[in-house]
Amino acid sequence: MDSSIRSALSHPGNITFHANRPFVHDLSAAGGRVVRQAGGHFIFYGPDNRRFLATDPEGNPFHECEWVAAAKGTVRLARARVRLDWGQWVGVKPEGLANCTTLDLSKKPGWERLRADDLRSMAAQAMRVSLEEVRFFYGDEDLVVDARGQATIRHKKDALSVLEAGTFERSRFMACLGTMHWARIDFLPVVELFQSLLPGTGSAVFELIRGLYDDQNQTSPLPLRYRGIPTYPSEAAYRLFNSFFAPQLPGGGDPFPVFMDPPRSQEVTWLPIPDPPRRYFDPARHLCVTLKGSTVQKVTVADDPAGLPYVAADHQGFAPGDRTVSVSQGRLVLKDGEKRVEMPLSPTWGDIGGSLPSRAPSYPLDWRALFAGPPPHVAPARAFSAVLLYPDDETEIEEAPTQPFVADYLQDTMEQDSNLRAHLARTERVLIHNFDAVLTTCVNLDRARDYTILYSRPDFAQKQAQALWNQLAKAGRVEWAKRIRLMSVESARTAAYAQPYDLVYTWIPFSQFDRLAQVEETARAVAGALRPGGLGFVVGPSALSQSLQANRLRLLSTEPVETLPTFRMHQSILPSARVKPDLWLVGIRKE
Template sequence: MFSDPIACALFTPGHLRFQSTRTLAESFHKVGGYVETLPTGHLVFYRPDGRRFLATDPTGQPLHECEWELNANGGVSLTRARVQLDWGCWVGITPAGLVNETKVNLATKPNWQRTTPEDLRGMAARALRMPLEEVRWFYRDEDFAIDPTGLATIHQRKDALSVLDDGGFETARFMSCMGAMHWDEIDFLPVVELFKSLLPGTGSAVLELIRALYDDQQRGRSALRPLRYRGIPPYPSEAAFRLFSAFFTPQSGEAGDPFVDFMNPSKSQVVTWLPADHPPVRYFDGRQGVCITVKDGVAQKATLTADTGGLAYVNPLGRRVLPLDRSLRIDGQQLILKDREQEMIVSLPTGLHVQTAPSPEQPMSPIDWRTVFVPELSGIHPCEAFGAVLLYPEGSEEISELAAQPFVADYLDDLGEQDREIGRIRSSAEQVLIVNG
């Protein structure tokens, strides 16, 4: 264990997994690398060309790692990135790591030989009922190819999100994807697909990286670049709005309501997003096995890495419901985690000062969720609890039953909302049997 945060960040095994970043760390200062300390105490490590390759909390615990390489045009592009989730798992980001291919026969159209990429974009816009501008955003000229027989091949690039079981890409498992970002110049907020497959905390960790790179790229500019939510098609949701609002501030033209406009798929892109003054920041304490998220001096949530419940403790302020009756409060330099009647005391990391405010008492649920397990809750590893999401294995391997259960439960919720009769029957049922297969 290194006492110096910089040494801890650069030389602790597992903190850097890319060969290029490990090589840079070995001669960090000699080659012109430098580190900046943010007002929160967090550390950002930069390559000599000014591109970040590592960000950590004040003690040197890693938040994300970036790998940059020369591209075919002579520029530098992000090739891979890793983000650490609150509970210690790592998620990988591979730009354009997923490419969908569509073929269209143009030979039946008059003068098909004159078809240009812009013509194909126009066809896609009409088929998708999307503005041409949005289609241009995601389809470059090089994404189109037309062979001599008139068969057009169209590629749609997406950034792949993967679970990194041991922290590296050697064992990456595909999890989800999002619109192909322009990582060299952040200029929009992406649609995340297969969001039911996201491990808990993936969205906020990825947005943390997006906001960090955006801040780097806006330095020295007279005016900040406003971002817009873009996707083909867009999938606006309350959860996405809350997530974006944590890192960016929404504005809608003509004094409109940003939330109302955002939730309208045809108007989502009119909402502009500028950087929030106080985005959430995270602090890891490996000794106590806890990650604390703080926003503007207020503790928002705390996650225990050894938690078999698979859910964080949250600040009850402004909440009508506490998931699993879990809450947190601050008492001096102590963090009090409450799980129904039980309380756990965690010391705040050294140097972390958060506001102490009375937490409103929330009524507990009449039934403890653990009582549904008879005779008792079976033992489960924390990684299985946090990782109970629907992943898509390679080949013919079956999706595990544990991973599929939340997806099935959510599907039943949707059925109950869409069909009132099903909802009525389920609400009056004392027991529900789900037959697998």
């Protein structure tokens, strides 16, 4: 056996599923085989001709699959692991998320004669989708009426989870996607909670989907459609799909606007492109290089504290974070603003062409300039993993993941309320305190303003600063960054609250909810920081309202966070979701 093949099978961490262990000892004796692809990658198959491992030419793993016997001599995917560019493993658990809805049909005349298709028709009407779509996602076993007229509808989704040690023994739920037919890939799925995805998850999962699709379509490729109840078409989803499959409209024309129209998204068909992205890991240099054809598309440096990849600049020369990758004179060139690093190409990557000259914009400031002083030190793993994770059970949602429910609601309210819009238009100075996970939502970039931002989570503050810079750079307004200052709350809180503001966002930490003295102190600080006529939005316990009123602030609104429509929307995905009890959003004005 080739040493690379032996290494791929025996390297610690490559094979973790018990069903795959026999292949490690003797691939042939266990009925397995290996295929070396044109780019040098290895695909390992079991006796059922289902892939169980994929690696690069040096045996660095991309994904591992566990297949088990199913009904009528078939097999099904029990679990899979996919490896992200920066080394983190993500788990895929088919039907790993299931919720049930119970309906009392006993008072409906003729309920005894109701069958699964009758329930499907009712569901299609309620969800305003076709009966065919409901039939596609809900089997007879998912729609049951018992002898008492109680109908149970089982909603199944595939779960994506963070595998903290690379295995399912320690995992945290991350997101979900429409229940895939993994043994016969026949549609492109909707991803829910996509903003919780660790960076690179989408492309790694689609690398698996495309690999399985290729295994299953050796002769005549099956056209795929984007399907879900409902669909959430987006430009990001279109780009991801387009990296692995080519979109087409039956009658010709531009498929993008049709895809972006939810009722028409599935009119677009997707067929495999001939040369999908290929990844190569370089453990010695902590690199993951993504190629498409002979072009370098992306380079991720796993020990980079910025937590951002280097990507090929777009046609306008833009790259997120101003971090670009190119190839010049046979060398890999990584640029982070003005900083430039060159390194040799690896022969393992195959023939790589030089990058075409591009118009590289020059920016007066980079994302680090949003921090008043040096940016915080963030460990690489924390930088890459700064996403908001939500429990898939009744476990109380942590503080940072709760923040989008409030920030998104306030953003919607600002857009809809003419008085709030008028106040924002006049606002010159804003204080944002402890909204670390949602700064891009709280910072309105309709025009330049002074933003003082106090943060306590360096990893989220860094990620939000990068996102703010990207928005400013795309709009050609990087100079506005001079008026945005992120500061550590530990060192800057007193000085920040000593300044006057037209608008204040303050989130009292959960750890202070049972400390009335600190709640009262925060209320005094907010009152002191607001200018006459200024508005504030403060999140805290119920005792907060009285403390704010005691400081001569007028209450405009008091709303429990658990009743906000943004949280209710979250519960439509995770019905058991629960926020911290006694959590209130209070709107105030200083007269």
